Amino acid sequence: MGLLTAKDILQFREQLQVAIVKCSERCLYQSAKWAAELLDSLPSPSPADLLKAQSSQTTNIHNVFAPNLDPVEAALEEKELSKYLLAKSFFDCKEFDRCAAVFLPESLLSGLLSKGDESASPATGKGKANASAPSDAELPEISQKSLFLALYAKVISGEKRKDEDSEMVMGPHDLGTIKNNQLLVVSRFLTRWFAERKHDNGEFATNQGFLEYLYGMVLVKEKNDDAALEFLMQSVHLFPWNWGAWLEITNLVSRVEQLNKVAPHLPQNIMSFIFHAHASVNLYQQAQPLAASLNDLLSIFPTSSFLLTCKALLNYHSKDLLGAEQDFSHILALHPQRLDALDHYSNILYVLNLRPKLAFVAHLCSSIDKFRPESCVVIGNYYSLLSQHEKAVQYFRRALTLDRTCLSAWTLMGHEYVELKNTHAAIESYRRAVDVNRRDYRAWYGLGQTYEMLEMHAYALWYYKKAAGLRPWDAKMWQAVGCCLQKMGQEQDGIKALKRALLADSYYDTSANSFGSSGDRMGQMDPEVLFQIAGMYATLGQAQEAKAYMELCMAQEYGGAANAEAAGVGDSSAIHPDSPGGGSDGEGDGGARGGGTTGEGTGVTVATSKARMWLAKYAMHAEDYETANRLATELCQDGVEVEEAKALIREARSRMEQGNMVE
Structure with a gap:
């Protein structure tokens, strides 16, 4: 740009x-x-x-x-100005049925739309039948602005009634099956309206773009995604500055490939540029061009809270939590009364264990508007950090009472139910989160964790794979897949998944530098993953491979793979060649970690101590008593498995003394 x-x-x-x-x-x-x-x-x-x-x-x-440049629309708007002002005042006072009745009274709608075949759109999709005109009566002559207001009021009225008819959140009768009964009425009306404005060549008469947006929104709620996307794209071509239409398109785009397919058919202007950046962040992309795009946009809109939030979420998804925290802190300083996206900020503060700052944000949200879903989520996260899980659930339920589509609340409530060992409620919470947004990898991962707690490993594996598909470069996802495969006795596949986890860590480390991170984890591997891989090789009877990975695990104490030689570790490059494909990001190269800048090492961990014990026993079995003695002595210094280490030292010294006596 x-x-x-x-x-x-x-x-x-x-x-x-x-x-x-x-x-x-x-x-x-x-x-x-x-x-x-x-x-x-x-x-x-x-x-x-x-x-x-x-x-x-x-x-x-x-x-x-x-005034409106279309003379027909301008004349209609002037004629119905008094009625329009009345309808809008009703809408502003949340009297939605009265607002709709100003232009579309029930008697008129029932005459137009009664006894018709149930339908959602003139386009086929999801098993929907095409609409047949239920009546020969003519549609009322209303301006597009007034018609949109009336039909939109109908939709909002239906949503309001749906919320009122719904049972208590997570109550015994809360099945999430209550529907908006006004959608069918609005859908049928718009089907006829668009049919009457369609020319013989298949093109529609010139419109303002708002009714296309409304129709697309209704089709989304009716699960007719293909037709919805078509109308929403028409809407942004006619009026590109309606961000609501772009958001609906974002929610329909579930994969990067789909985004790349849709992008050329969108209007080529700054709104399309903003949409592409926002959709890419929503799809958990972390490529360098995305960061550059956001920086370009911020050069035009330097204090935009929306774009700054996108930048913060980009850092969050790329695991630069400190950078994301600083970005959100900057947003809060610029816009201290803005509550949007503070639920994400509270997640970051929770993970970083910044309790005083999270307490401050919770107090701030409560003082501004305690009945906003975001405020309830922030307060719920604060209570969760205090390990008051019942109170946390109470606030997440309050957020869902205010907005049942609040994704953060469903997912976080699932986490709290896991802490409370209420697996049934946790599974239901995660399922409802997935219903709201099928791209929420946290909910899929939560379902996997919960089924693993129930020892239903086949189910857990399926959900873990869904999460890994959404976050292919997140080591945690692949580690979960690998552990699950191990428990199912599929060690060979488990090893591949855990090697993918190591590559995923490498991807985040190398890409971290692109976002201004210090990259201090370059060359560092997770010793727990290395120990698990070694253990699976041992189970398969491949002792040399197991030994190589145990040594590599132990080397992480000294600063990672590049320091393996200094630590006395043999060549461990076999980690990379048989790993699953590197993917399209170009980060799957086998040498991605081998020669990178090293960190300071992990120091002694439980995994490295277990690896040292395994290697000591292996050395004893191989009659390398000096190595066994050295490793066991180091274990005594670590203070881990001390008694067993002392026994090994005694046995190793005894064997060495016997060998000296024989000589």
Whole structure:
């Protein structure tokens, strides 16, 4: 993205102002807020540029408030202005049924749409039948703005009634099966509306893009994803500044390949650029071009809370927790009253065990708005850090009472139920999280953990593989797969999975430098993973491979693979060649770790001590009593397995003395 001129900045400024007004007129408050925050982050234009822009206006009316350029729509809007103002006032007061009835009274809707075949869209998909017009009555002549407001009010009314009819969160009758009964009415109406505006060549008459967005949103709720994506893409072509439409597209894109397939068909403007960066972060991408894209966008919108959040989440997903914490701290300093995404911030503080800072954020959220889902999640995380798991569950349930699609609350509540040993409730929480977002690897991983606790390893393995598929470069996912395979007696496959875990760590270490991390873990491997691989080789009877990995495990005390020689460890490069493929990121090279900068080492750990014990016993078996004595002596100094180590020392010295006597 090249440098922007003052004229470009002024153009963005005007387009965002128009977007705020248009979204506000249609009660799309979240999209209006997003555009307003982005507008506020633009650098202020110089007085000379402002004066020049004002002089170019032909009238005293700002372009934001200029009448509709479509003469037909402008005439309809002028004619129904009083009704529109009445309907909007009802919507603002949350009287959604009254708002819809101003333009679409129930008697009119029942006459238009009664006795029709159930349908969701004119497009086929998910087993839906095509709609047949249920009535010959003509659709009312309403402007697109008023029609959107009325139908949107219908959808919101249905969502409100669905929440009211739902049982208590995680209660005995809470099956998550309550549906929005207004979706069918809105879907049928829009099916007819679009059918009547379709030309013989298959193209639609010129629209404003908002009804396409509404139809796409309804189709998403009806699980007709292909047709929904088609209408949402039409919407962003007609009006690219409605962030709600881009969010719906983001939720429909479940894989990087799908994102790359959709991208060329989107409008090529800055909104598409922002969407691509946001969708890539949501898909847990960590490539260097993504960081560069966000930096380019931040050069245009330097204080944008949305883009700064994307940058923080990028660091979070790439395991740079300290960098992510600093980014969120910066956002909080810039926008101290903003609660959006603070649930992610609380997760980071929880993992870093920063209790005072998490207490501060929880208190801040409570003082601003204690009945926001984000506030409840932050407070729940604070109680979880204090090991008050019942209170944590209480706050996560409160967050879900406020918003049943709050993904963080479902997943975190599952974690709390695992801590409380309530596996049934944990599984249900994780399943509901997956229903909200099938890309949530934490929920899939949680399901795997819970089934592993129940010793149902086949189920656990399936869920772990789902999590690993979503996070192919996360060592924790592959380690879980490997351990599960080991418990199922599939050591050979388990070894491959654990070697993939080592490669995954290597990927994060090398990519960490791209995001400004210190990269201090380069050359360091997880001794626990190395010990597990060695143990599986031992089970398979491959003693030499087991010995090589035990030595490599022990070498991590001294600073990693590159210091293996200094630690007296033999060549261990066999770790890489038979690992699963490196993938498309180019990080699967066998030498990814071998010659990197080394860290300071892990020091003595339980895994390295167990490896030292295994090697001492192996040396005894191989009649290398000097090595056995040295390793056992080191174990005594470590203070781990001291009694067994002393026994080994006595036996080794005894054998050496016998050998000397024979000589």
